[in-house]
Amino acid sequence: MALNKESNGYVITFSVVLVLVVSVLLVTVFSITKDRISQNQKLEKMQNILAATNIQVDRDAAEAAYNETIVDAFALTETGEVQLKGDKEAIFNIDLAKELSKPEGEKLFPVFVASKNDSTFYILGMRGKGLWDAIWGYVSLQSDMKTVYNASFDHKGETAGLGAEIKESWFTQKFTNKKIVNENGEFVSVSVIKKGTAPASEYNVDGISGGTLTSDGLSAMLKMFFSAFYEYSKKVANNNPVIENVDMPVDSLTTDSLSADIIQDGIDTLSASTNNNSNN
Amino acid sequence: MAEVAEKEKKEALFSKKRVKLISDPLTDNNPVTVQVLGICSALAITVQIKPAVFMFLGVLFVITLGNLVVSLLRNLIPNRVRIIAQLVIVAGLVSIVDMILKAYQYDISKQLSVFVGLIITNCIVMGRLEAFAMGNKPWPSMLDGIGNSLGYGAILVLVAFVRELLGSGKIYGFQVVPQAFYDLGYVNNGLMMMPPVALILVGIIIWIQRSKTPSLIEAED
Numbered sequence: 001m002a003l004n005k006e007s008n009g010y011v012i013t014f015s016v017v018l019v020l021v022v023s024v025l026l027v028t029v030f031s032i033t034k035d036r037i038s039q040n041q042k043l044e045k046m047q048n049i050l051a052a053t054n055i056q057v058d059r060d061a062a063e064a065a066y067n068e069t070i071v072d073a074f075a076l077t078e079t080g081e082v083q084l085k086g087d088k089e090a091i092f093n094i095d096l097a098k099e100l101s102k103p104e105g106e107k108l109f110p111v112f113v114a115s116k117n118d119s120t121f122y123i124l125g126m127r128g129k130g131l132w133d134a135i136w137g138y139v140s141l142q143s144d145m146k147t148v149y150n151a152s153f154d155h156k157g158e159t160a161g162l163g164a165e166i167k168e169s170w171f172t173q174k175f176t177n178k179k180i181v182n183e184n185g186e187f188v189s190v191s192v193i194k195k196g197t198a199p200a201s202e203y204n205v206d207g208i209s210g211g212t213l214t215s216d217g218l219s220a221m222l223k224m225f226f227s228a229f230y231e232y233s234k235k236v237a238n239n240n241p242v243i244e245n246v247d248m249p250v251d252s253l254t255t256d257s258l259s260a261d262i263i264q265d266g267i268d269t270l271s272a273s274t275n276n277n278s279n280n
Numbered sequence: 281m282a283e284v285a286e287k288e289k290k291e292a293l294f295s296k297k298r299v300k301l302i303s304d305p306l307t308d309n310n311p312v313t314v315q316v317l318g319i320c321s322a323l324a325i326t327v328q329i330k331p332a333v334f335m336f337l338g339v340l341f342v343i344t345l346g347n348l349v350v351s352l353l354r355n356l357i358p359n360r361v362r363i364i365a366q367l368v369i370v371a372g373l374v375s376i377v378d379m380i381l382k383a384y385q386y387d388i389s390k391q392l393s394v395f396v397g398l399i400i401t402n403c404i405v406m407g408r409l410e411a412f413a414m415g416n417k418p419w420p421s422m423l424d425g426i427g428n429s430l431g432y433g434a435i436l437v438l439v440a441f442v443r444e445l446l447g448s449g450k451i452y453g454f455q456v457v458p459q460a461f462y463d464l465g466y467v468n469n470g471l472m473m474m475p476p477v478a479l480i481l482v483g484i485i486i487w488i489q490r491s492k493t494p495s496l497i498e499a500e501d
Contacts (some may be wrong), residue, residue, distance in 0.1 A: 011358045018365055022372040029376050033383035040386040059386070157394050161327035161448060161473050210473055 045092070051152045052123045052138035053114045070123075072113035078224075080231025083108055096127035096136065109228050114140065121149055124229055128221025131213040133157040135166065135221065139175065145233035148190065151175040153218070163214030174205045180226045187230045189223040192216070293419070301423040305431035308493060311404045312435040313486045318404040322436055323478040325395055329452045332440035334392045336433030338399050341377060343408055343425035346370050350413040351421035357414070366409045367400075374400050404432055439481045447472030 004010060043059045046066040050057055057065045073091035075084045084090050094110045110125040120143040127136040137153035151172045158164040165171055178190045179202045192207045192215040200206075207215030311317045318339075325331045349369050350357070357365045378396045381389035389396070399405065408428050413421040444450055446469045449457030457466065471477055490496045 005356075005358050006360065011361055014356065014358055015361055015365070018368055022368055026372060026375055029379050033379045036383035037379065040382065044386070159327070159473075160325065160331055161444075210470055 048152055048154070049112055049123055049125075049138050050114075052140040052150055053116050053121050054150050055116065069114050069116060070112050071115045074111055074113075075108040076111055076228045076232050078105065078107055078109075078228050078231075080228055080233075080235055082232065094125070096125060097134065100127060109225055111229065111232075119143060122229070124225050126221050126225045128217050128224070130155050130158045130166075130217045131163050131211075132159070135214065135217055137166075137221075139222070139225070141180070141229070145229070145236070146179050146181040148175045148178045148180070155214070158214050159211070161210075162208060163211040165208045165211065166214060166218060171208065178202055178205060180230060187227060189219070189226045191219045191222075193219075298420060298423055301420055302427035302430065305424075305427040306434060307431075308496065310431045310435065310489070311407070311428050312432055312482065313489050314496065315407070317407050318402050318432050319479070319482065321395075321398060321402055322439060322482055323475045324398070326436055326440040326443055326478050327447065327473055328444045328450075329437060329440040331392070331395060332436040333433070334388065335395050335399075336429060336436055338374075338377065338392060338396055339402060339405065339432060340426065340429035342370065342373050342399050343405050343429050344422050345373055345425075346405060346409055347413040347421040347425035348418050349373075350409045351416060351418045354414050354416075362414065363406075363410070366406060370405055370409070371400050404428055435482065435485065438485065439478055442481055443472045443477060 040059070043062045046062040047057060047059060050062065050065055050069060053069065055065060055069060070088065072086060073084075073088045074082050074086065075091055075094060076082060091110045091112065094108055096109070099107045099109065112123040112125070114121045114123055121140045122143075122145065123138050123140045125136075125138055127134060129135065133156035135153060135155040135158065137151060139151040140149040141147060142149045153166040153172060155164060155166060158166065175190065180187065180189055182188045182203065188203045191204045193204045194212060194215070195206045195209065198204055207218075305311055308314065312319065312322055321335060325335050346366075346369055350366055353365075353369075374396060378389070381392065381396070408425060412424045416424070441451065444452075445456065449455060449462075449468050457468075
């Protein structure tokens, strides 16, 4: 062979060509799959948001169901100030990973308002730190703004069989009917505790044995996002809004005047969707 | 290993020698229990069978294709940068697999999550590229890749089976220990969930294998 395989020139040329070929391949595959990947991720996010209100849909049906169910959205600062009200697109695209790294006071937490069977639910997007990496999820509150309706969690790399179990339904269903505010109207959040370390109550949930650090991260995450929402609910209660056009479908049990101003925007969607609402 | 390269043209597609490429890593030359490679992932992902199976499939794909590519390039790769060249090829393959899964098999990709990336660091992959594909023709290299990933997958699933059964009373996610057992006081063994147990189990498998296979026992000094 005329070519000296061990010469510096050959080694450099070979390396450059190899890396170039691999990069071109990667870029090609990336550009082919990019749209599908982001579409998949978007639909999955919609599925997760819907799952927080107990609506399970296929990925293909997620977008339609999402547009029908989520009637409003707004963002909250840590002190419960409303921002970006009604901008569903912008709220959907809030990247909590980025928000959490912003300085105190500039963080925005997304809240989605869902309407299902004439009841209103507030879905809080959440994100926090587990043991190994990020954990996130969606927790829905009933229209009284303090009772958990449902929760769904996910994680990036918690230990399989231990912390990773937070995404399983046997764990998330424990959150249903837990309260973030106690009888005296004080904020308590919902804590994930080690089994037996505290009496079972409306404000705590048994953690997963062997997954204590994930549970602690989960508790901290819940506390941060619930607290922002609690501040918001206090503001809504203080404002005591006047209700206009009360001919909207009101769930006599759960919907009260507090949430009326938020539902207002979605009234049209609401009444339209109640006629042919087949999701449950 | 170099002997395979000799009478390549006359050899049948699945000659005895080539079948051995697949069967050997399953038994006497198992990458995990005999060569003690790929232990890291055997610890990390054997709590349940499902991720273990997916990990095996990922490794199967990457070693087989990686072996093929490296074998095709073996006469072009300069000796001094061969490890880096292999690494680039493996990393490229893994990234491509990851993207394609995300685009077309999103659910499986969710199952695999970080394990896809972990394939790059699997010592068996680099081990086979370096030890076999660099010196053999493409077809035997592919067989060698299939054989080694089968041997790896067999141990992985075996360990995961024991850990999932004793640790959570399930097999492949299905409850197999009946509720009646739990009512009688049976408890899942939490120790099985801990990573060191995988090492102990692999140790036990090695012990059993060596006691059955005299050729693996090192001579006593």
